[in-house]
Amino acid sequence: VIEAPLPPGEAGRLSAVRALGLLETPADEAFDRITRVAAAAFDVPIATVTLIDQDRQWHKSCVGLPYREGPRAVSFCAHTILEEATLVVSDTELDPRFAGGPLVAGPPYIRFYAGHPVHAPTGERIGTLCIIDRRPRRLDGEQLQLLRDLAAWAEEELRRHAMSRALDRVHQSETFLRAITDGVAEGIVTFDEHGRILSANPAAEAAFRVTPGGLAGKGITTLVSDVVWDRAGADEMVDERQEMVGRRSDGETFPLELVISQAEIPDGRLFVAIGQDVTERKRVEAALRESERRFRTIFDRAGIGIALVELGGRVLEANAALAEMLGVTREELRRADRDLLAHPEDTDGDLALLRSLREGRADRYRREKRYRRRDGHDFWAQLTVTALPEPDGPPRLGIAMIEDITRRKDVERLKDEFVSVVSHELRTPLTSIRGSLGLVEAGVTGELPGEAAHMVSMAIANTDRLVRLINDMLDMERLQSGRSELSLAPVTAADLIAQAAQVIVAVAGEHEVELQAEAAAELVVWADTDRILQALTNLLGNAVKFSPPGGTVEIEAAADGRRAIFTVRDHGRGIPPDQLEAVFERFRQVDASDAREKGGTGLGLPISRAIVEQHGGRMWAVSAPGAGTEFRFTLPLAASALETRSGAVLVVEDDAGVGELLRRVLRTVDVRVVGSAEEALEAIDAAPPALVVLDLVLPGRDGFAVLERLRADPALERVPVVVYTALDLETADRDRLGDEETTTVLFKADTTPQDVGRVVAAELARADGARLEPAR
Amino acid sequence: VNRRLLLVDDDADIREVARLSLERIGGWAVVEADSADAAERRVAADGPFTTVLLDVMMPGADGPATLRRLRDGPLGAEVPVIFLTAKVQRGDRERLEALGAAGVIAKPFDPVALPDEVAQILGAAV
Numbered sequence: 001v002i003e004a005p006l007p008p009g010e011a012g013r014l015s016a017v018r019a020l021g022l023l024e025t026p027a028d029e030a031f032d033r034i035t036r037v038a039a040a041a042f043d044v045p046i047a048t049v050t051l052i053d054q055d056r057q058w059h060k061s062c063v064g065l066p067y068r069e070g071p072r073a074v075s076f077c078a079h080t081i082l083e084e085a086t087l088v089v090s091d092t093e094l095d096p097r098f099a100g101g102p103l104v105a106g107p108p109y110i111r112f113y114a115g116h117p118v119h120a121p122t123g124e125r126i127g128t129l130c131i132i133d134r135r136p137r138r139l140d141g142e143q144l145q146l147l148r149d150l151a152a153w154a155e156e157e158l159r160r161h162a163m164s165r166a167l168d169r170v171h172q173s174e175t176f177l178r179a180i181t182d183g184v185a186e187g188i189v190t191f192d193e194h195g196r197i198l199s200a201n202p203a204a205e206a207a208f209r210v211t212p213g214g215l216a217g218k219g220i221t222t223l224v225s226d227v228v229w230d231r232a233g234a235d236e237m238v239d240e241r242q243e244m245v246g247r248r249s250d251g252e253t254f255p256l257e258l259v260i261s262q263a264e265i266p267d268g269r270l271f272v273a274i275g276q277d278v279t280e281r282k283r284v285e286a287a288l289r290e291s292e293r294r295f296r297t298i299f300d301r302a303g304i305g306i307a308l309v310e311l312g313g314r315v316l317e318a319n320a321a322l323a324e325m326l327g328v329t330r331e332e333l334r335r336a337d338r339d340l341l342a343h344p345e346d347t348d349g350d351l352a353l354l355r356s357l358r359e360g361r362a363d364r365y366r367r368e369k370r371y372r373r374r375d376g377h378d379f380w381a382q383l384t385v386t387a388l389p390e391p392d393g394p395p396r397l398g399i400a401m402i403e404d405i406t407r408r409k410d411v412e413r414l415k416d417e418f419v420s421v422v423s424h425e426l427r428t429p430l431t432s433i434r435g436s437l438g439l440v441e442a443g444v445t446g447e448l449p450g451e452a453a454h455m456v457s458m459a460i461a462n463t464d465r466l467v468r469l470i471n472d473m474l475d476m477e478r479l480q481s482g483r484s485e486l487s488l489a490p491v492t493a494a495d496l497i498a499q500a501a502q503v504i505v506a507v508a509g510e511h512e513v514e515l516q517a518e519a520a521a522e523l524v525v526w527a528d529t530d531r532i533l534q535a536l537t538n539l540l541g542n543a544v545k546f547s548p549p550g551g552t553v554e555i556e557a558a559a560d561g562r563r564a565i566f567t568v569r570d571h572g573r574g575i576p577p578d579q580l581e582a583v584f585e586r587f588r589q590v591d592a593s594d595a596r597e598k599g600g601t602g603l604g605l606p607i608s609r610a611i612v613e614q615h616g617g618r619m620w621a622v623s624a625p626g627a628g629t630e631f632r633f634t635l636p637l638a639a640s641a642l643e644t645r646s647g648a649v650l651v652v653e654d655d656a657g658v659g660e661l662l663r664r665v666l667r668t669v670d671v672r673v674v675g676s677a678e679e680a681l682e683a684i685d686a687a688p689p690a691l692v693v694l695d696l697v698l699p700g701r702d703g704f705a706v707l708e709r710l711r712a713d714p715a716l717e718r719v720p721v722v723v724y725t726a727l728d729l730e731t732a733d734r735d736r737l738g739d740e741e742t743t744t745v746l747f748k749a750d751t752t753p754q755d756v757g758r759v760v761a762a763e764l765a766r767a768d769g770a771r772l773e774p775a776r
Numbered sequence: 777v778n779r780r781l782l783l784v785d786d787d788a789d790i791r792e793v794a795r796l797s798l799e800r801i802g803g804w805a806v807v808e809a810d811s812a813d814a815a816e817r818r819v820a821a822d823g824p825f826t827t828v829l830l831d832v833m834m835p836g837a838d839g840p841a842t843l844r845r846l847r848d849g850p851l852g853a854e855v856p857v858i859f860l861t862a863k864v865q866r867g868d869r870e871r872l873e874a875l876g877a878a879g880v881i882a883k884p885f886d887p888v889a890l891p892d893e894v895a896q897i898l899g900a901a902v
Contacts, residue, residue, distance in 0.1 A: 427863075434884040434887075435884065435887045439888075442801065442887070444800045444801065
């Protein structure tokens with residue numbers, strides 16, 4: 001057997017075979033009719049219409065064969081398609097190409113074969129029409145012609161098949177196009193060269209308010225105002241997006257945006273207008289412009305400086321107030337690099353803070369810093385930077401608000417100066433007055449007659465009262481302005497009571513009042529001894545003054561949970577219930593005669609209460625008329641072991657100035673100050689702290705690293721942490737800070753290091769209370 | 777016993793009151809000066825002194841500045857100096873003692889008690 005070679009252009013032929021779309025299709029009467037006629041006309045048992053595929057022959061139709069395909073290698077038809085001519089093999093056993101082959105020696109036992117090539121509509125020889133017999137035969141001229149006609153018939157059927165497939169495709173694509181034109185929001189109108197409308201989609205019909213099909217045949221210019229359709233000018237209108245005034249069937253006009261395109265068709269040109277009613281868009285645009293204008297106005301006219309900044313530090317946009325504040329033009333601001341004109345000593349800090357915004361660790365930060373005007377003049381400003389969230393990814397931009405707070409700072413300074421001047425200027429003349437009177441009374445200037453001596457001692461008593469009043473007023477001012485610093489230390493309640501009694505014992509003796517003190521020996525509180533003594537002596541002094549001669553004043557301290565309660569009790573006339581709060585008001589006395597009678601300043605109780613509140617405690621009065629009065633106050637308890645604990649408080653703060661302030665505020669506690677998270681981790685490993693004061697923004701790893709280290713260790717997870725940060729954590733991941741039981745957050749903008757000292761004292765006391773509790 | 781005290785204060789009335797108190801009640805020999813310059817001259821002319829009572833708030837050179845000048849000058853490092861101040865707020869006392877003063881006495885002072893206060897500070901300083 002000799003296998004047929006591949007014909008030239010086999011690749012193109014194969015794709016033509018497949019393009020027919022006939023392979024593997026079911027039997028088709030159109031082709032079966034041909035093979036039936038062939039078998040009958042030639043009186044043969046087998047006739048086929050065969051396609052030659054890559055490795056096989058496939059019979060689109062066959063008579064006399066039980067199968068529809070066989071290998072191409074042994075195929076007769078594979079030889080037929082090599083030439084235009086009919087292939088006739090009269091006796092296969094005499095032809096070396098086929099003799100002894102499987103189709104000859106075995107079923108279907110082919111002895112005779114005649115086939116003519118069949119062409120695709122595109123010309124390729126894609127297969128054959130053939131007849132087969134099991135005995136040798138010859139074909140005469142008429143029979144050969146008949147075989148060619150049958151092949152031509154098969155080709156005709158192929159053409160018909162291709163045509164029907166093409167029609168299907170056209171129909172499909174038309175359905176597809178209609179679905180699109182019916183579904184789109186844009187109006188689509190087709191019209192001819194004369195401006196006559198051929199079709200309009202539902203969107204167009206809706207926009208012009210006509211019934212379906214109601215636009216066909218109308219002039220295109222009826223749809224728009226002030227446009228003349230001019231065939232010669234059509235070219236200029238084509239492919240340009242343009243705005244026109246659309247006119248609906250009821251006469252209403254609307255803004256119409258459209259594009260006209262054209263297509264060449266056999267009898268001329270076709271135009272397609274695709275347009276949209278942009279009324280809504282115009283309205284939104286106008287609203288946006290208005291809103292933009294309003295915000296622009298706010299931005300431009302705002303009294304505080306506002307800038308849009310890249311979180312890398314570059315200024316993108318700045319308002320007039322900021323430019324004026326800094327003494328530069330807005331243009332200069334836009335070109336400026338980072339941290340423009342910040343005071344040379346205040347340039348650090350912002351970059352790290354900006355980084356934390358960029359990395360999404362915070363949404364906002366606030367700090368006070370100095371800026372330097374172009375003219376070299378410095379001013380204080382409060383800076384707030386808020387990150388602008390991005391829909392995807394970390395924020396890139398932020399809004400910086402810069403408020404000149406020079407005036408506020410000036411007022412603070414003036415107040416400080418005033419306080420200082422008052423204290424000096426008032427005390428200086430009082431020194432001479434008090435001194436002179438004291439010397440006269442002491443007899444240094446000679447013996448005084450009785451009445452004069454009385455007058456002088458009265459003058460001395462009132463001078464002393466004036467001095468106390470000045471002292472009290474200054475105290476009150478300092479307590480209220482929050483500039484009074486506490487130096488907290490663990491101290492026993494018994495000590496405090498003993499010292500206060502020591503101060504007051506002489507006065508008590510004068511009033512013939514007995515002092516009785518009682519305090520649990522182990523009671524240790526966190527207190528600024530001087531300040532608490534001031535409060536205690538004040539209460540004791542009052543109690544003594546309001547006690548009847550021969551009476552007693554009791555002073556006690558007892559534990560109450562995590563606090564100590566101090567009680568000063570007298571057995572005087574008492575305070576009416578409606579006056580129990582009033583006694584803590586400034587210059588308020590229960591009875592108008594009290595002030596003169598008892599020599600008070602009217603500030604003792606308000607000051608005492610302010611001092612206790614500064615310690616985190618409370619002060620109140622309990623009384624019943626005629627049954628005496630109790631003044632009570634609370635202080636946080638401290639464990640006595642605290643003093644001996646090493647490295648009790650670990651301060652993690654990279655700003656050396658703030659670190660030093662904290663060290664001073666906490667000076668009575670053992671404090672370690674470190675400047676980075678890495679050092680903090682080392683310090684924690686070296687000696688577990690009792691409490692950590694933590695800045696979140698640090699060089700290198702941030703404060704969260706320290707928090708995570710603490711919280712991950714069962715031995716350290718309950719260590720109180722006071723986060724002291726400039727970051728605004730309102731919405732940032734507060735979860736990472738841990739629960740509120742152990743973590744307290746203080747914002748640098750709102751709190752002073754003194755506040756930190758107070759919180760640290762309270763937290764230490766609380767932690768100690770918690771630690772001691774199970775032992776009780 | 778040499779009990780000489782240099783009193784430095786710009787306020788003449790206060791100097792007079794303090795002098796009377798210290799001389800009549802305390803038995804001191806008091807020399808007055810109204811400024812740092814005067815104090816330097818007095819130390820040079822009338823020294824040596826047992827102690828110096830030095831006002832803090834003075835025009836020109838204030839108490840601490842005067843103290844430095846006296847220490848660097850004729851007074852030397854040994855003579856105890858006591859500050860007198862009308863500005864006794866928290867921290868002021870510690871700050872003044874840190875400058876090398878033996879003690880601080882607040883104004884207004886009780887003239888009867890002043891010599892005792894001075895004696896107490898000097899007793900502790902010895």
